[in-house]
Amino acid sequence: MENEIKQTNNLSIPITIIIAGVLIAGAVLSSNRSGTNNVASAPQPQAVAENTGGLGKLAPITSADHIRGNPSAPVEIVEYSDPECPFCKRFHSTMQQAMSEYGKNGKIAWVYRHFPLDQLHSKARKEAEATECANELGGSDKFWAYTDRLFEVTPSNNNLDPAELPKIATYVGLDIQKFNTCLSSGKYAKHIEDDVQNAQATGGNGTPWSIVVAKNGKKYPLSGAQPYASVKQLIELALQGK
Amino acid sequence: MYGLIDVAVIIVVFFFATWLPNFRLLWGVLGSSGVPFLDKLGLPLNLIGGIATNFTLFSASYTIAIAVLFGMNIAMIIYFLRRKIADARQAGISTGFLGIASGVLGIGCAACGSFILMNILTFIGASWVLSYLPLAGAEFGILGVSLLAISIYLTSRQIQNPTVCKI
Numbered sequence: 001m002e003n004e005i006k007q008t009n010n011l012s013i014p015i016t017i018i019i020a021g022v023l024i025a026g027a028v029l030s031s032n033r034s035g036t037n038n039v040a041s042a043p044q045p046q047a048v049a050e051n052t053g054g055l056g057k058l059a060p061i062t063s064a065d066h067i068r069g070n071p072s073a074p075v076e077i078v079e080y081s082d083p084e085c086p087f088c089k090r091f092h093s094t095m096q097q098a099m100s101e102y103g104k105n106g107k108i109a110w111v112y113r114h115f116p117l118d119q120l121h122s123k124a125r126k127e128a129e130a131t132e133c134a135n136e137l138g139g140s141d142k143f144w145a146y147t148d149r150l151f152e153v154t155p156s157n158n159n160l161d162p163a164e165l166p167k168i169a170t171y172v173g174l175d176i177q178k179f180n181t182c183l184s185s186g187k188y189a190k191h192i193e194d195d196v197q198n199a200q201a202t203g204g205n206g207t208p209w210s211i212v213v214a215k216n217g218k219k220y221p222l223s224g225a226q227p228y229a230s231v232k233q234l235i236e237l238a239l240q241g242k
Numbered sequence: 243m244y245g246l247i248d249v250a251v252i253i254v255v256f257f258f259a260t261w262l263p264n265f266r267l268l269w270g271v272l273g274s275s276g277v278p279f280l281d282k283l284g285l286p287l288n289l290i291g292g293i294a295t296n297f298t299l300f301s302a303s304y305t306i307a308i309a310v311l312f313g314m315n316i317a318m319i320i321y322f323l324r325r326k327i328a329d330a331r332q333a334g335i336s337t338g339f340l341g342i343a344s345g346v347l348g349i350g351c352a353a354c355g356s357f358i359l360m361n362i363l364t365f366i367g368a369s370w371v372l373s374y375l376p377l378a379g380a381e382f383g384i385l386g387v388s389l390l391a392i393s394i395y396l397t398s399r400q401i402q403n404p405t406v407c408k409i
């Protein structure tokens with residue numbers, strides 16, 4: 001009996017190490033494969049100078065994107081964001097800071113794409129649709145005004161009252177009737193889903209997920225609400241084409 | 243010496259936790275020949291600041307707790323093994339490894355969506371599980387802290403117990 005217990009204790013260490021190893025290896029493997037596993041029909045842009053896998057699947061930045069700043073800027077920062085994620089709220093301020101330092105000189109452009117995490121924030125997808133309705137009714141300026149205000153008023157973590165969405169529309173000066181019609185139509189659901197699929201294809205597994213794109217095509221993936229110093233350093237590296 | 247091991251492990255685990263979401267970025271920048279040395283040094287240091295921006299107060303607390311307890315655990319295990327208490331029960335050590343395994347699942351929060359946990363759940367097609375976890379994965383961090391604390395307690399008891407021959 002004692003020998004059996006002893007044997008069990010002796011085996012417990014290697015078993016737990018193996019379990020831990022398998023978990024971590026699985027995580028690393030899935031991280032590398034996440035793009036190919038999750039996306040069947042994501043856009044396949046031309047291959048560019050890559051430093052990591054998955055980033056080549058970044059959907060091309062076009063005039064259909066929501067771009068703040070100079071559309072021809074040498075550095076573009078594509079952000080995949082969830083309006084109910086508290087870290088996206090924080091990173092929104094970080095990006096505003098980046099725009100006030102580099103955007104006014106036309107050095108960077110901020111490209112906003114949707115990445116609502118349904119498992120964590122069931123309300124986020126509808127809120128993303130609301131920003132698209134703002135874009136339809138008032139163009140790029142209203143899209144950004146609506147998005148800024150949304151991040152400003154939401155308590156995050158799925159706590160924004162849906163009744164706030166039309167109030168924000170009124171606040172930024174949209175036609176409330178048209179806004180409500182647009183929002184209830186669900187016409188932008190596919191657009192949001194396409195963004196989500198592309199975020200996953202590029203390797204995003206949490207929000208905010210950002211990709212800094214240099215003029216020479218080099219891409220720098222940035223996961224999470226990292227401090228401004230990190231963002232600034234990546235912008236500088238991208239501007240230098242390093 | 244054990245104090246140094248403790249501090250070294252704490253630093254390694256803490257840095258690992260803050261860099262975890264951005265290993266791809268670090269790999270790309272550190273491996274690029276065109277990036278100046280100071281930038282290669284600066285980026286990892288800047289990313290450590292993510293503990294203030296990319297973690298909640300709660301997740302930062304248990305991440306730091308895991309790093310500290312992990313450091314203590316490793317230092318105690320090394321001390322324990324060096325004393326060659328061959329006959330001692332190893333429950334403390336195995337609990338420690340379970341704590342580490344569990345803690346790893348909870349740390350490295352890529353903001354919304356715990357990094358490793360999200361990957362594992364996505365890998366096995368069970369990302370919906372997250373919606374049933376009230377703390378969205380932080381449960382594993384708490385479990386890790388608890389198991390590491392238990393491990394330290396058990397290991398310290400084993401260290402204090404004299405080696406005896408069992409009948």
